[in-house]
Amino acid sequence: MNRTFMKHELAITSKSRKNIPFIVFLGVFLFSYCLVILPNQETNETFRPIEVKEFLDNVHVEQSYREQKGYTGINVMSGVPVYATNAHYDTLYYAMLTAYEDHDFNRYLRLRTFYLEGHMHAFIGDPTLFTESPMPRKDATHLYYQTMLRFDDYLKNDYKVSYGMIHEKTGLQVLQNILLNYGMYLFLFCVIYLSSDILVRDRQYRTVLQGFPLSWYRLLNLKTLSVFLYSLLVIMGLIIAGVFVVSLQYGFGSFEMKVPVMIAQQFFTLKDYDVITTAQFLLKSLSVIPVLAYLFIRLNLVLSLLLKNEWLVLTVSSLILFSERFYFTRTSRELFGIDISYFPQTYFDFGKIITGEKNFLLNTETITYVKGIIVLLITILLIEGMLIIVSRIVNKRSFYQTR
Known part of the structure; x- marks a missing residue:
């Protein structure tokens, strides 16, 4: 029964009139970036x-x-x-x-x-x-040290x-820079968009759903798993397609190439820097995507039970995703008198956590990889508790009941 329901959910999600145009848009945007924007994009190392x-x-x-x-x-x-x-x-x-x-x-x-x-x-x-x-x-000093560490790696090895390597345009370097900038937000928005209607859409097909003798909480879990797998499939498809197209133009790069990371905020010299391999950076960054994806899918379930409208769910969840943008400045090290390292939205752009970029921007050392994982896991537990409570208050009968 679980497998049948999963197939049913995956089929509905993949054939959704809302999702198909979105996937097409992502594909057009991806190829436009790889074939038009990236080749014409200048960097500080652009030679004229x-x-x-x-x-x-x-x-x-x-x-x-x-x-x-x-x-x-x-x-x-x-x-x-x-x-x-x-x-x-x-x-x-x-x-x-x-x-x-x-x-x-x-x-x-x-x-x-x-x-x-x-x-x-x-x-x-x-x-x-x-x-x-x-x-x-x-x-500029920060960029100088990063550039010198990167060039030193190329020459020593x-x-x-x-x-492509000099201008960071090989496949792996482009993926790295995307994860360091707004790539995480794009991937998480994909998850939010694809999961915003997984409950609300069934209000139109109540008789179909009644054919599955599943408890309310198990149904929520199976819906989570189905959209979780579908979202990761879409994200990985975008990543693989993007890296492939860029690699055809500028080369694939190497997993052994070094990525500069800032390990301290003391001297503002090369003593505060170190390097990790591209493989380490990608592994740490990409491994967090499933955690964040699960977090937002469960959050969307809570919002769906409360709001019962997919567009409201999409709006509220997107506002939460981009909430840090509303208050972030180079001096915003606290929120409501609490260190921002304790807020989950600090870690949504996780690439900056791995390289120490966010610590550099805020001149702090409290935002770390380990703390980020702990904060996100605690956030998931809190959302899980909220879902259990809300799903008991808004049960299957009351949720699918129409006026």
């Missing part, structure tokens, strides 16, 4: 050959003028050896341009790393970086460096 050639032309003109006038020494006013500095940049940028145009990305990366090692302050002081950030220099 035309601008570099213009820079070199200007340097050559200035150098010729200085040679003609004899201005090849130290500038009396500033004390800067302008001619020698220009010669240095001319040699370095020309070498980078040649390596880039020859697709010799290993050599290009060594030259780029050499430049960054000697020009940290120029990198951090770049006015085009983090223009909307309240702490631009702190964020003798990877065959590609354009």
Whole structure:
């Protein structure tokens, strides 16, 4: 009976008039991102050959003028050896341009790393970086250390460096960055959308449901399991399809590539950083998706029993998912006088927890991987208790009763 009911639920979910257009939209969005947005997306490491050639032309003109006038020494006013500095940049940028145009990305990366090692302050002081950030220099320093750790890994391990690796556009790197940004929210919204009507839709087909001699609580559990499996199938399908399409363009990447993580908030130097492998990051991130998916499915059941309207369930559950966005600032370390590390919404974008990014943003050390798992599990237990209580108050007869 349980298996029959599961098949019945999976069939209804997969053929839903609400879900099919949503899945199609996700597919269109996925391929649009992989084939249109990503190839045209610039990063801080984007190399612009035309601008570099213009820079070199200007340097050559200035150098010729200085040679003609004899201005090849130290500038009396500033004390800067302008001619020698220009010669240095001319040699370095020309070498980078040649390596880039020859697709010799290993050599290009060594030259780029050499430049960054000697020009940290120029990198951090770049006015085009983090223009909307309240702490631009702190964020630029953070990006500098992450970039250096990443490049150091590529060079030490003798990877065959590609354009995609430098710009973090290989399949695994794109997945990593998605999980570090808004990917978790997208996946969880998929779960919320797919599970928002698993109870309410049956109010239209009460006679069909009566054919299954199941207790109310067992029925709720089987519905949870069916939409849980379907949601994970959709999410994994999106991930596999996305990684496959991106890998065809920029390569797959390597599970051994290092991901910079911040382990402390003390010195704001490389001492506060460490690295983990891409495999470790993906394993920790992806393993939390089932936990969060189960949490929101059970929450949607509670809301369905109380609200009896799928769109209200979708709205309320989505507001809970994005609730942190309503109060989050770079100084919001407490909520109602309680450390935010004790609130489950802090851990919905779990990728930032694994890398220490959220600790960095808030300048705290209280948000950890282990605490996140504990808080989420406690939240599930609380929701489970609420579901037991509410399902006894709103039983099967009262829920399916129509006015």
